[in-house]
Amino acid sequence: MIVVERLTKRYGPFVAVDDVSFACHPGQVVGFLGPNGAGKSTTLRVLTGLTPATSGSATIGGYAYRDIPNPAMQVGTLLDASAFHSGRSARETLRLSAQMMGLPNSRVEEMLDLVGLAASEAGRRVANYSLGMRQRLGVANALLGDPSVLILDEPVNGLDPAGIHWMRGVLRGFADAGGTVLLSSHLLHEIELIADHIIVIGGGRVMAQGTKEALAGTPGTHVRAVDEAALVGALTAAGLPCRPGPVGGVAVDASTRQVGEVAAAAGLVLTELGSSSTGGLEQTYLQLTAAAQRGPMRQPGPPPGPGIVGQNSSGGMA
Numbered sequence: 001m002i003v004v005e006r007l008t009k010r011y012g013p014f015v016a017v018d019d020v021s022f023a024c025h026p027g028q029v030v031g032f033l034g035p036n037g038a039g040k041s042t043t044l045r046v047l048t049g050l051t052p053a054t055s056g057s058a059t060i061g062g063y064a065y066r067d068i069p070n071p072a073m074q075v076g077t078l079l080d081a082s083a084f085h086s087g088r089s090a091r092e093t094l095r096l097s098a099q100m101m102g103l104p105n106s107r108v109e110e111m112l113d114l115v116g117l118a119a120s121e122a123g124r125r126v127a128n129y130s131l132g133m134r135q136r137l138g139v140a141n142a143l144l145g146d147p148s149v150l151i152l153d154e155p156v157n158g159l160d161p162a163g164i165h166w167m168r169g170v171l172r173g174f175a176d177a178g179g180t181v182l183l184s185s186h187l188l189h190e191i192e193l194i195a196d197h198i199i200v201i202g203g204g205r206v207m208a209q210g211t212k213e214a215l216a217g218t219p220g221t222h223v224r225a226v227d228e229a230a231l232v233g234a235l236t237a238a239g240l241p242c243r244p245g246p247v248g249g250v251a252v253d254a255s256t257r258q259v260g261e262v263a264a265a266a267g268l269v270l271t272e273l274g275s276s277s278t279g280g281l282e283q284t285y286l287q288l289t290a291a292a293q294r295g296p297m298r299q300p301g302p303p304p305g306p307g308i309v310g311q312n313s314s315g316g317m318a
């Protein structure tokens with residue numbers, strides 16, 4: 001279990017991480033999400049003992065990282081996939097790590113297999129790897145010691161959609177086997193595909209945390225019909241709040257099933273019916289991080305809805 005309590009990190013007068021608290025439990029894939037410069041990497045660096053905290057604490061299984069004996073056997077980390085020695089091959093890189101952990105070379109071959117680095121690729125110098133291949137090597141290196149906790153900084157950066165799908169499978173399997181995963185990203189859609197619990201950070205502060213469903217709010221529906229005026233009338237009569245959709249059609253604060261049932265009962269022909277829960281999560285994220293966004297992305301917005309654990313401006317949990 002990862003526990004971060006009232007963590008603050010200052011660089012001179014600049015506060016990079018400001019009174020941050022959260023916990024990650026076994027069985028969870030937790031996404032640490034925030035715009036560029038939000039304080040994600042700094043928090044992960046403190047967690048993994050690379051940077052001292054100014055105040056507060058960050059522990060893994062009850063210990064500060066530096067106090068964990070042979071830490072790579074307990075905590076797998078991937079903080080910078082470009083940091084691997086470019087003159088070594090993936091196999092050499094992993095064999096060196098295995099030696100330091102007292103593991104046999106057979107474990108290296110298992111990991112190369114797991115991350116899909118083929119025999120021909122594993123023997124090539126890392127200098128010639130794509131970013132996606134480096135990320136795969138990083139995951140292999142993190143998993144080498146069979147840890148119970150994974151801490152990964154932007155692990156899906158550079159992965160194609162198939163690679164993101166693969167990463168989700170690896171991390172989901174790890175969590176389902178009882179492991180704890182904390183991964184960061186500034187990309188909502190990547191985190192959404194991989195994580196089941198999300199912590200939103202902006203300007204060094206936790207803005208919200210909760211399950212993906214809680215952050216997305218009530219699942220919404222996007223619907224189009226041959227007679228949309230009649231559909232709006234039927235939805236309103238059934239007590240389902242609705243409004244014009246962002247790209248035409250009708251947006252409804254109800255499930256697709258509820259909308260389908262109302263339309264069927266009214267004898268209306270639908271031409272489109274789909275969930276719009278992604279839009280809910282994106283809206284929540286943009287509203288929460290509006291003040292921390294750069295340039296034209298800054299936009300005011302109402303506060304997040306119920307079901308989301310937020311942190312108010314005075315630092316207390318709302």
Ligand SMILES: Nc1ncnc2c1ncn2[C@@H]1O[C@H](COP(=O)(O)OP(=O)(O)OP(=O)(O)O)[C@@H](O)[C@H]1O
Nearest residue numbers: 011016034035036037038039040041042043185186
């Ligand atoms: N060693 C340092 N000295 C001074 N400022 C730093 C240092 N490291 C980080 N910062 C600042 O702290 C803030 C948070 O940086 P951090 O790298 O944690 O953000 P991030 O959320 O990981 O961003 P990104 O998504 O762009 O990687 C930034 O404003 C950054 O410039």
